[in-house]
Amino acid sequence: MTMQARNLQPIRQQPWDWATKNEYEEVTLREQPYIHGHYRNKYYKPDYDIYDPRYTRVRVRDWEAFRDPKKLWYQTYVMTRKKMADEVEALFERAGKLAIYERVDPAWRKFSLAFYTPLRHYEYAGAVQLQHVVRYAMGCPIEQAATYTAFDKQGRAQWLSTWALEFAGGEGLQALQHARQLWLEDESYDKLRSYMEHVLVTDDWVEVLVALHLAIEPILDRLAYEQLNAISIEHGDPVLAELALICSEQVQWQENWTASLFQLIATDPTTSRWDYLKSLGYEDWPGDYRWGRTLSNPKSTPEETLTNQEIMSQWASKWISRAIQAVTPLQSLLDRHGISCAVEPVMERAMASYILPTLEKCGIDVKISV
């Protein structure tokens, strides 16, 4: 027999006035305040409110409607990542004990250090610009997913670094140094590095998500964390393939949630960027009494003339074209090391299996010019 406290009658079945279906929603919805921010930014966009729909060009009827398909909140996030961290550490430990690194084919050894180590910069730059998204995105549901994605990227940058340190043995630090040099100076990385630099100066937070998660990552992450796995094993390196498998679990999640966000945005016909106030129960809100008195009136900013689909189509066309240009030169790196893997079919598969279907669900046409 189990001892159980008597059941008391609660005064309400749901904790909040807004409907919640699970723990994730309980701790996520309505977290961000939407109105009555006290001051305007002192330096960056000084006319904008603290949480302002004008930080992006797209309009959404209800910013709170987004749901992370994995429903990650802090607890579930750290629990799932702890499991991955344990796996990664065990993986490196086993590799050391079994002296796997010593048996790896020398060509692969040189190639993998030259290819995977510089990607720490790519992952990290993505993490940095996602912090911009975390600050300026509308609503906790979206920025929370971006937060964990940024943290994952930072984690992958560290996993790749740890891997390089272990793999290069006594020359670990030099390996990192060398990889940095490749990232900065080698022709094969020139376009990719440049791509990430342009991501870092992209202001519109939805465009940042498009540039990262609808363009470069679906292509490059497929190459790095999927396509090369079999080749890695063929060259006597199961470690990198297993690491890539763990990474791709994170990558799949970041693709899934961003894809559903893109769909939510693209299929939203809202024409006023202020419509979301209705979804919050502020349909009769006349606006802030300070507007026009001590502050500029945000509602006097002209509306976008393009639809969300048109805006996203511009972004997708621009960034997918650039992403293809950024990844193509990596072929020379593979060739130089005698690794037989063709980049172009990988890109084509990424387009066919992920990018184009996602765009199609969004009803977006793209013009790819390479």
Added chain:
Amino acid sequence: MAKLNVSTRYKALTRDLMWDPKDVNIKEIYPLIEAEGIHIRDPKRWEDPFRMTFNQYVKIQSEKEHLHHAIRGAFEANHGHARIVDSRWFEGVKAFAVAVQPAEYAAHRLMAYIGRNIPIEAIRFATFNQAVDELRHAQIEIKHYAHMSRYYDGLHAYSKTNENLWFNTVPKSFFDDALTSGPFEALIAISFSFEYVFTNILFLPFASSAAAVGDEHFASVGKSVQSDESRHMALGMAALKMLLEEDDRNIPIVQRWLDKWFWRCYRVFAVISTLVDYYPRIRAISWKKAFEMYVEDQVLNGLFKDLFKYGIRPPRHFEDSMKEKEHYSHATMRILDHYKHANYFRGFRLQPDDYDWLSREYPNTFERYYAPFFRKMDDHVMAVASPGLPAVCAVCQIPCEYPNPDRPQESWTQYVEYNGKTHMLCSPGCRDIFLAEPEKYMQWWWPAESYLSGEFGSSLEDMFEYFGFTPEEANEHYSSRDYHRWIRYREELGLDKRFETV
């Protein structure tokens, strides 16, 4: 293979990840870096004081989550809320809920802003971690209130309350102030002034009080949150020293920020003083003693002595905060009692043991200046309510009802003329903050003015709808439906029985 030592390894994992861009201007990546006049020469030599990698972070934090949520689960399953010593405690928890929890969330967004805009990897790595920590704090706190909200008033629309209620403008304007500052000021404001100087007094006394009254869930929230704060405090210290040592030109700027944010932090903690001195029926410590221990000894007499060598003096008006320690909680509780009819957490009629404790802990001030006020409520709990909405300080947004600690019969309220208008400030501390940035503080949102402009609708019901609670959820605790609910819950669990032992 030669193993790297911990610090070399940590550096290898977390440094030199960014690079000087070749195809875009670095000023476009960091557009705010020069805005505040801060000079940075060689930020590479700065160390992240905590050296926490991704793997360590998720391992340590998931362990903490595991422990905390196990305590929460037990508390919820056993109706711990019915087992505390006195339900008025929950009114204090409500205050904490709707004021501190949104502040944690704001700190989360703020830390991302700082980490994005300050190109120093040591600092950035720590702020990344903290950005995630703050989301944790917001969410473990919400889990507590989500459970409470099923049994008690006042929390069911906390987001609206946070957006629209006069009381919430106090913590909200504080974080909004930091969020709209440049990244370096925000770093000093939150990492140093808030975390280093004040979080101990925010979490430790309240967590001890929670344990004392039997709210094990909240005690665990406090302890678990505070266990992250030691990292945040270390970041605050490292950030401060970095700015001071990088360039002499930074020193006067940093001094200005310390002056501003010391008083801003001190005032935002006003309600915490009542959560220490008033709401718990069994107190762990008094505000006065906690202030002496955590702020006077550790910070003003300890830390600021060390900072003297940089040319940093103690923050402006710190003497005022020391003088006010014997008045702070009483004056603040008086304000809460004045406006308890328009607040989501209730005041309460002081009990004989409360008068005893308060007189004993505050022999110089309580009986003389404050007890008569509270006694007015003995016959009628609403006797002291002030009609209408309060006139509040244009900086901290607390009603301007603090006494001058030098002459407690007089008001401390200050008046400033700016731009053809008279602005009211609660104290010389807030007055000087206003005068340093009048353009900023003119933008504050004052709910009373919103109400008068018709923004909240035309009736009282409309206004409460905006506030996110009903008039029945306000007022005084022992005459409230929450108190009667709590009694009923206890009866249902058999906790009202008294057992005699012969």
